[in-house]
Amino acid sequence: MVKKIRVLIAKPGLDGHDRGAKIVARALRDAGMEVVYTGLHQTAEQIVNTAIQEDVDVVGLSLLSGAHMTLFIDVALLLKEKQMDDVLIVGGGIIPQEDVPGLKKAGIAEVFGPGTPVEDIVSYIKKNVKR
Amino acid sequence: MVEKETIKQIREKRADWEKQKYSKAVQENPERKPKFKNLSDIEIKNLYTPIDIADLRYLKDVGFPGEEPFLRGVHPSLYRGRLWTMRQFAGFGSAEETNKRYHYLLDHGETGLSVAFDYPTLYGYDTDHPLARGEFGKCGVAISSLRDMELLFHGIPLDKITTSMTINGPAAIVWAMYIANAENQGISKEKIGGTIQNDILKEYIAQKSYIFPPEPSMRLIVDTFEYGFKNVPKWNTISISGYHIREAGSTAIQELAFTLGDGIEYVKAAMKRGLSIDDFAPRLSFFFNAHNDFFEEIAKYRAARRIWAREMKKLGAKKPRSLWMRFHTQTAGCSLTAQQPEMNIVRVTMQALAAVLGGTQSLHTNSMDEALALPSEKAVRIALRTQQIIAEESGVTDTVDPLGGSYYIEWLSSKMEEETYRYFDKVERLGGVIPAIEKGFFQREIAESAYRYQKEIDENKRIIVGVNRYKLDEEPSIPILKMDEKGEERQINRLKKLRTERDATKVQKHLQRLRKAAEGDENLMPFILDCIHSYATLGETCDVLREVFGEYKEQAIY
Numbered sequence: 001m002v003k004k005i006r007v008l009i010a011k012p013g014l015d016g017h018d019r020g021a022k023i024v025a026r027a028l029r030d031a032g033m034e035v036v037y038t039g040l041h042q043t044a045e046q047i048v049n050t051a052i053q054e055d056v057d058v059v060g061l062s063l064l065s066g067a068h069m070t071l072f073i074d075v076a077l078l079l080k081e082k083q084m085d086d087v088l089i090v091g092g093g094i095i096p097q098e099d100v101p102g103l104k105k106a107g108i109a110e111v112f113g114p115g116t117p118v119e120d121i122v123s124y125i126k127k128n129v130k131r
Numbered sequence: 132m133v134e135k136e137t138i139k140q141i142r143e144k145r146a147d148w149e150k151q152k153y154s155k156a157v158q159e160n161p162e163r164k165p166k167f168k169n170l171s172d173i174e175i176k177n178l179y180t181p182i183d184i185a186d187l188r189y190l191k192d193v194g195f196p197g198e199e200p201f202l203r204g205v206h207p208s209l210y211r212g213r214l215w216t217m218r219q220f221a222g223f224g225s226a227e228e229t230n231k232r233y234h235y236l237l238d239h240g241e242t243g244l245s246v247a248f249d250y251p252t253l254y255g256y257d258t259d260h261p262l263a264r265g266e267f268g269k270c271g272v273a274i275s276s277l278r279d280m281e282l283l284f285h286g287i288p289l290d291k292i293t294t295s296m297t298i299n300g301p302a303a304i305v306w307a308m309y310i311a312n313a314e315n316q317g318i319s320k321e322k323i324g325g326t327i328q329n330d331i332l333k334e335y336i337a338q339k340s341y342i343f344p345p346e347p348s349m350r351l352i353v354d355t356f357e358y359g360f361k362n363v364p365k366w367n368t369i370s371i372s373g374y375h376i377r378e379a380g381s382t383a384i385q386e387l388a389f390t391l392g393d394g395i396e397y398v399k400a401a402m403k404r405g406l407s408i409d410d411f412a413p414r415l416s417f418f419f420n421a422h423n424d425f426f427e428e429i430a431k432y433r434a435a436r437r438i439w440a441r442e443m444k445k446l447g448a449k450k451p452r453s454l455w456m457r458f459h460t461q462t463a464g465c466s467l468t469a470q471q472p473e474m475n476i477v478r479v480t481m482q483a484l485a486a487v488l489g490g491t492q493s494l495h496t497n498s499m500d501e502a503l504a505l506p507s508e509k510a511v512r513i514a515l516r517t518q519q520i521i522a523e524e525s526g527v528t529d530t531v532d533p534l535g536g537s538y539y540i541e542w543l544s545s546k547m548e549e550e551t552y553r554y555f556d557k558v559e560r561l562g563g564v565i566p567a568i569e570k571g572f573f574q575r576e577i578a579e580s581a582y583r584y585q586k587e588i589d590e591n592k593r594i595i596v597g598v599n600r601y602k603l604d605e606e607p608s609i610p611i612l613k614m615d616e617k618g619e620e621r622q623i624n625r626l627k628k629l630r631t632e633r634d635a636t637k638v639q640k641h642l643q644r645l646r647k648a649a650e651g652d653e654n655l656m657p658f659i660l661d662c663i664h665s666y667a668t669l670g671e672t673c674d675v676l677r678e679v680f681g682e683y684k685e686q687a688i689y
Contacts, residue, residue: 027582027585
């Protein structure tokens with residue numbers, strides 16, 4: 001049997017917009033992945049701890065408040081620090097194009113903006129998951 | 132509204148038309164879809180006639196603007212007398228930057244202010260709190276103390292301009308800052324006007340900026356109702372909001388039903404405290420979304436007025452004003468596309484038009500760039516000009532409720548009302564609004580609708596121009612708002628300075644008094660005002676209440 005891809009969908013910081021995170025969580029589950037959703041108001045430490053405990057292959061971060069340049073990067077750095085380099089990190093939300101190169105440099109493999117079909121996210125994860 | 136005899140004739144003629152004319156036309160040109168449905172999944176007929184509103188009695192069910200059942204509006208002359216308030220929701224960075232934006236908007240013809248706060252403020256944290264990391268000024272302005280409030284409204288006449296503040300968990304505290312700032316300028320409480328959102332139920336349901344559990348939250352809200360009608364009579368002490376429920380993915384009917392249901396819950400809570408309904412009800416206000424389906428939105432506002440008037444009467448309201456469902460509208464942020472963002476100007480125009488045809492009291496039009504970032508100056512000017520064009524050029528303001536009597540609009544208004552009562556019954560069976568929240572009922576209903584909507588778009592069953600049809604190979608880029616990078620540092624320094632300059636003993640004394648009052652059952656507003664006047668910060672004041680009331684945590688479901 002093929003091992004199911006395990007994904008953590010996480011909401012860092014104080015942002016309460018959870019529509020996108022919930023839709024993506026459900027779509028990934030419907031696509032056969034095992035999905036853990038953190039719920040709201042998570043610190044980077046909480047997210048990384050959950051990622052380790054749940055032994056996930058992918059961390060999906062969602063933020064619509066504009067704090068992505070701080071909070072996404074916090075999570076990416078902490079994952080690296082904990083030797084979780086083989087975890088695929090993706091992000092989504094209200095993220096201007098000009099912020100994307102900085103996020104990628106910090107280790108966020110891909111950024112999905114508004115209007116992305118969920119199918120694109122599913123296939124990206126399937127293609128790029130590292131473990 | 133039509134004679135029984137005539138209905139019979141129309142019915143026969145319609146059947147005839149369906150068979151002879153319509154079916155032939157469809158044979159030649161098949162319908163574009165197997166079924167035509169609006170955003171609430173209501174099937175739309177090919178034609179509406181008097182048959183569809185045969186049960187409607189004009190005087191009882193429709194009536195005149197300014198009279199029961201208020202379907203056609205709460206004001207007799209509506210926009211012939213006074214246009215709606217053009218009120219753009221704005222806030223970013225520090226108080227100084229946002230103050231500049233307010234002056235810019237007022238200089239360009241805006242007629243009311245609306246404050247967007249950043250996340251730390253919404254959760255009652257000062258800018259230097261660890262959980263505020265990365266969020267300073269990002270999706271609103273940071274207000275940590277009365278000092279910031281003074282800067283935010285610098286040069287703005289608080290006795291002439293009304294201000295709406297989107298604040299919920301710490302609404303009482305931020306309202307106290309506004310009142311204190313006015314008082315310090317010599318403007319008495321009776322003279323200021325505006326709105327605090329103060330609607331915690333929809334925070335649990337959709338927007339999620341809650342702090343305290345339901346019970347103490349409801350207490351704080353009733354405290355503001357009571358303090359308001361006694362001391363700040365021109366203030367709307369709540370804006371019962373469907374906007375965020377819709378943004379979280381609900382349908383128009385869910386937005387309507389959940390919002391009015393919340394409204395009834397607040398009224399009951401205030402009556403339970405012993406307040407008289409006709410004292411506080413005239414200061415209740417509402418806030419709705421304007422999404423893409425034009426007629427559905429118009430029907431929603433009209434139905435809301437009729438339902439509210441009926442329910443308030445059932446609860447014992449006697450004053451006509453207590454029956455008024457007055458509302459603010461914001462065009463749907465979730466309908467904006469990051470693709471070909473200029474097209475959002477067109478979407479916003481139609482959504483704003485629906486709000487005006489629905490009789491809104493005030494309106495915010497979104498800026499075209501808001502699927503990417505907070506609006507630039509140019510984008511917000513276009514959004515404001517959109518309202519001005521509708522108001523001054525389109526002619527839709529010349530008569531009251533111009534769509535009243537439309538077979539389709541009247542049918543749809545009644546249909547949405549019917550569906551709303553179905554939801555009221557469901558919630559009742561779950562034990563009421565708060566038990567339904569605790570069971571995740573609303574949250575699940577909304578998530579379900581959001582998922583269905585996304586699926587329809589992904590499967591090309593619902594077309595969004597520029598997203599799943601009429602796409603461009605290369606997206607045009609538009610300039611994005613740049614914030615002052617020094618803002619956060621300035622704000623933190625201001626906080627530090629404030630904490631050393633103020634009378635610390637006085638601050639502690641008032642915070643202690645607030646704690647004692649919170650442990651008892653007195654109205655907390657006077658105690659909060661004392662804290663704020665002594666320059667206790669938002670975080671310090673809120674922490675006292677957090678310690679007494681505890682914090683709310685939701686169960687994560689998707």
